[in-house]
Amino acid sequence: MATRKFQMMDVNLTTGESGITDISDLFDEFLGGTGVATKLLSEMPPGMDSYSAEAPVIFAIGPFDTIFPVATKTVALFKSPLTGNLGESHAGGRLAMAMYGAGIHVLRIRGRAPTLSYLVIDEETAVVKRANSLKGMSALATERMLRDREDSEFKRSIIRIGPAGERLSPIGEVTVDAARHFGRLGLGGVLGSKNLKAIMISGGKYWKIDNKGQFNIFYKKLYDSVVNSPLMKKYHELGTSVNVIPLSKINGMPTRNFSQGSFEGAREISGERFAEKHLNQQIACAHCQVGCIHVASLRERFSAEDQHYKTFKVSYDHELIYAWGSNLSIGSTEEILRLLLIVEKQGWDAISMGTTLAWTVDAYAHGFIGDKETVGLIPAFGDAKTFEKMLGRIISGHNEFYRSLEKGSVFCARIYGGKEYSIAFGGNEAAGYSTGLWGFLGYATGVRHSHLDAAGYSIDQGNISNPQSDEILTRNLYNESVWRMILNSLVICLFARNVYTKEIILEGLDVLGISGWTEDRLIKTSRHIHALKYKFKEDCGFKFEDQELPGRLLRTVTSSGMLSSERFRTEIDRYKSFIADDRRSLGI
Amino acid sequence: MSKLLRVLQREQCIGCLSCMLACSRSWFAALTVEKAALRIRNYAGVEGAFSIRACYGCLEPDCARACPTGALSNRSGGGVILDVKKCDNCGDCVKACVPKALQWDVEARQPIPCRHCGICTGFCPNAVIGMTDSDAGTNGPDMIKPARKDQ
The missing domain is CATH 3.60.9.10 (Aldehyde ferredoxin oxidoreductase, N-terminal domain)
Known part of the structure; x- marks a missing residue:
């Protein structure tokens, strides 16, 4: 071979x-x-x-x-x-x-x-x-x-x-x-x-198949589990925005800068509503038969008095609906799409920019910033028009304050105050889940401070129906984070994480003639990669000790109830000890 | 009766390229989109409907007519077959196909005529392409009979 x-x-x-x-x-x-x-x-x-x-x-x-x-x-x-x-x-x-x-x-x-x-x-x-x-x-x-x-x-x-x-x-x-x-x-x-x-x-280079029978049998098995089984159904129907209503029902949909987990306008900005009003088509990445990219179109007049029409298209998903909808208290799909088009053109991280605007509302309301900074604009939840004007001022570099906004909420809170309203972990603005402690722990401990590091929100939701000890939950968070090193080394889409089991991965490597991999070696390699990442992070100055729950979250009811900073601290320390043990045993 | 590959529901294409990969895999044992006898074209921006360029199974194919060496000849039921030994790699056949439905193998410097085998249709998740009886075929894309999803 x-x-x-x-x-x-x-x-x-x-x-x-x-x-x-x-x-x-x-x-x-x-x-x-x-x-x-x-x-x-x-x-x-x-x-x-x-x-x-x-x-x-x-x-x-x-x-x-x-x-x-x-x-x-x-x-x-x-x-x-x-x-x-x-x-x-x-x-x-x-x-x-x-x-x-x-x-x-x-x-x-x-x-x-x-x-x-x-x-x-x-x-x-x-x-x-x-x-x-x-x-x-x-x-x-x-x-x-x-x-x-x-x-x-x-x-x-x-x-x-x-x-x-x-x-x-x-x-x-x-x-x-x-x-x-x-x-x-x-x-x-x-x-x-x-x-x-x-x-x-x-380029036109490619690998040849030199074991056609074995390859085709394996490929068909994968194809069927992607296309013909329920494993990925959610993603090619309403997509991740199917979560908006259920999360809001369990207090897990961040609303008005995470001050609550339930949005009264959830139905109006749900995946169902987007599909009904705007979903133009789903499109796919190369070689993904699922097609989870949901493209919305918005048709509107040039102006109210005008009979000229324009139509633009922009993609949406759960995170965008959170960052530009519920978390800014915007309950109109049209307003969300208009803001998203600006974000797409400018090329900002939509989560970070939306969350930073949410910070401005609280920072203004609590006196950390005022008219001196915002110059005639009053950021307020639900006021999409003002947010649009603020984006315009960021783009034109209106003043130091507006220029600061595109440096993220953590930077802004450092300069202007209002740290408790900057909902960020490890310096990165939080994704759209307010499910409980392990969701936030996942953001804080994750290698890239992302909801995709270990899906702590999923652990929180499992824990509601099937409660486990804190130690087990943190261990699960860690194990998931480590295993994802393998998925991310293969670099499969994480939406297919249930398709690519250990057995399927090993079979796939074997089918391609990439030899020498066993389950044990996959696990060892995942720990090695994971430890290397934390070594780099810590060498750059990252400290588990610095991780804290933003003050706002201590007063928010999540899907799992109220959170305590002591419990957060205990689990951060526990996670830290897992990493330290790994680094010690691997000599990294 | 022989079958012809047809674009049945272009608007349902999500641009996954699964069909192209299946074609290259099956006929060239090649893990690439670049050996496929059909092509999914996309456009800048948020794509809009994709354009699917697959052999129309012409009964009087312009590509064969353009071939100076007779390497392309009419396939029974529509389309063309290639005699690789006769091909002089000129590319005139590809240029002659107005909808760019005949693909070019850059590596081999030869056209990739569609065999109308239908393998690609088995890997389309959305029934965009399908096989129809060749009498449903015409010499032009506008006259193709609409087909149901379950055909």
Whole structure:
């Protein structure tokens, strides 16, 4: 059977030089994706500035990407300008397929282009091209321009930053193809600091199947579990926004900056309502038969007096409905979509920007900011028009206060006060669950401070019906976080986590001729990757001791009732001891 | 009666490319979209409906007519078959197909005529493409009989 080869492309933006290295040994040791990228990042000095030329951006895919259904993601590792430690974000679209087609499983970018530029990769060729004319261009327009400008014989992927990334916003994101994003932890700002507006990748390389019978049987089994079983039904019907009503019913839907968990307007902004009023179509990442990307359209008049009409399209999901709906007390789907279009064009992390606006409402109401900062605008829950004006002022850099808003709520609270109203963990604004302690513990302890690190919200919900001891729940959180190192090294979409069991993963590796993997080795490797991430985080200055529940959450009724900071502290310490034990036993 | 591949419900396409991957896998043992005899085209922005370019099974195919060496000949029931030995890699056939339904194998520098085998239809999650009897086929896309989802 063919030996599978894994290559890395290095690009130096300062010099424009590039090169290819065989890193099959790293894939053998770390499986791929997040494992390999973490190893590469951990070799860099933790003290480097996120925006320095030397700071690398490492895009990595795994051995299943493009080959098996729903193995669609690319992982990006970098030093986060938002948290100051490990930056990690995942995105779908066609990027993984295009990297695979180019024959590279890892793309490592360093340096800084002398002027705003974009990078074109066509198999082993990489060219850095000047693009001053793209300065200030929206993330959406940039894709249109580059598709016209650059041709390819192969399927392409185009990733780009919006003006937010160019302004070095640490909550700037990177948009991938249609409506996919490296949303979290500020990759957009990092690319902006490198003067890199966009990357286009394509290529026609591929792996051969040399055991057709075995391959086809395995593939059909996977295909059936993705398409014909209930495992992924939720995602291709209403999508994650199916959660809005049930979460609100159990007090788990963050509302008015997490002051409560139940939103009276939940029905009006539910997945059901979006589907009924706006859902245009579902689209998919390359090689995902599920198609969870929900695209809404909004048709409206140019103005109330005018009979001219326009229609725009923008994607939505649970997190966006939380960040721009319930958490800002906006109960109108139309208002949410209008705000989301601005966010998409600018290229902000929608969760962080929405949560930062929620902070402004409380900061204003409690006197931490006033008219001196907001200059005639009064941020208030439910007032979408004012939020839209505020976004306009952030874009134009109206004053120091508005410029601060695109640095996130933690930065703003440090400057202006109102820390208890900044709902962030580890420096990253919280995702849309107010289910209880383990949801928040997951944000606080997670390697990337994301709801996707360990799905603590799911642990909370399980605990309501089937209560367990705190120790067991924290152990479960830790185990889930560790296991996801494997899923993220393969880089499958986490929505398919129930499809890709240990047995399926081992069978898939065997079918591809990637030998030597056992269940035991998967577990050991996951612990190794996990420990490497925490080493990097702690070397960068991350401390478990610094993690705390924002004051607001001590007065909020969650799905699991009221929370206490003592219990939070106890479980943080427990989690810390798990990591310390791992690092000690692995010598990391 | 021979069958022809048809786009039945274009608007239901989600752009997953599962059909293209199935075609490349089955006929070339290649794990790629680039060896497929059909192509799902997408557009910048939030895609809108995808455009599906699959062989129309022409009875008087322009691609075969454009071939200077006779490498492409009429397939019984519609479409073309390729004699790889006769192909001189000129690409005139691909240029002759107005809807760009005949794909080009960049690696082999030859066209990839659709065999109308139907394997791709088995991997379409949304019944976008399907097989129809060749008498339902016409020489133009606008005259295709609409088909039900369960066909």
